[in-house]
Amino acid sequence: MTSWPWPDDEAERVRELEELHALAAPDPQFSSIATLAAHMCGTPIGLVNLVGHDKQYLKGRHGIAWTEMDRRDSFCQYTICGDQIMEIPDAQADSRFRDNSVVVGEPYVRFYAGAPVVSGRGHALGTVCVADTRPRLLSDDQRQALTTLAGNTAGLLQLHHHALRSEQMLARMREVEELKNQFLRTVNHELRTPLTAISSYLQIICDGDLDEVTEQKFLRVIERNSDRLRDLLDELLLMASLNAGTAAFAPEQADLAALVHQTAAALAERARTGQLTMTVHAPQAVMACADAGRVQHALTQLLDNAIKFTPPGGRIEVAAWNDPAPTVEVCDTGIGIGAADIEHVFDDFYRAPEAEERAIGGTGIGLSITRKIVELHDGTVQIDSDPDQGTRVRLTLPAPPSCG
DSSP: OOOOOOOTTHHHHHHHHHHHTOOSSOOHHHHHHHHHHHHHHTOSEEEEEEEOSSEEEEEEEESOOOSEEEGGGOSHHHHTTSSSOEEESOGGGOTTTTTOHHHHSTTOOOEEEEEEEEOTTSOEEEEEEEEESSOOOOOHHHHHHHHHHHHHHHHHHHHHHHHHHHHHHHHHHHHHHHHHHHHHHHHHHHHHHHHHHHHHHHHHHHHOOOOHHHHHHHHHHHHHHHHHHHHHHHHHHHHHHHHHTOSOOOOEEEEHHHHHHHHHHHHHHHHHHTTOEEEEEOOSOOEEEEOHHHHHHHHHHHHHHHHHTSOTTOEEEEEEEOSSSOEEEEEEOSSOOOHHHHTTTTSTTOOOHHHHHTTOOOOSOHHHHHHHHHHHTTOEEEEEEETTTEEEEEEEOOOGGGGO
């Protein structure tokens, strides 16, 4: 066979095929087109082919069991270079095909006719073709039928693409609806619990007959629950402002090592109460271009998660370093995150099933806020985790010169 032909629009043509997600297994609807083409043209073989970069995919087939073949062995690679039917009366008499593997071997093709499947963008994505084991020619009616079937195939490809997108959109809408319901359940619990405590203790205090020590103790409980409510509302407002792009942001040179030490110190008592060992590895300054308050908030979220999701006796390690970029890493030996959940942990209000099953408090916005803060800095956040093996979260921020 002669040199491998390439359409002028090859890159755009292949890109459209990828966007359509069409290069998959044979489909009964396309096989019906292939069968109709074979019957109308009186041939033993009918195919709907999609021509990829290096393979030809048999999207619909009649009279042959293959699902794909090497593009270099196909007749259709020539057909997609034009916009008209290509007809080969006798492949053995054509220098391009006489030594082709499908001519000298199974299925011993002698006759071929193919009409290009042209998309709405004008790209020939493949063909509707027929083949026979003996030389022959199509009639004008058969050529018109083949052209019509090719046009129908292009429309069917587009319909399948729209159906796939609709399914994806419906699935996403269901996910959003479930997230909304989960958020309402979670926030209802997170708000109701402290409000109930405040109401109950206030009622006891109002009833009187308490000694001063007990009254002060109850007032401290009320204060803690009030703080909890305020913090929750602050978190929700922060997330809303980050989503809207209205959050205050003032980056300057900041020492990540100092922020790590400060954040760890603020949460050290909580770690000790949870019987956790927390270690900080940040022996020298790690200068970054950062809004110190925002970054400390993100670090607080990470350490708070590590403490909540690490059982007693576990370890939390926090590190900061410069090379190759200002980086902070939080590792724990906690319950970890399953593979199905890890791609969603940065979504707003997402809570992994493990958190629900173990009744671990939270609204599912901590990691979401962390990512938004890091992205506000043009930084990156990575997470690695395995169930029962712990979690590692790494934040990378810009170096000081980027502060301008």
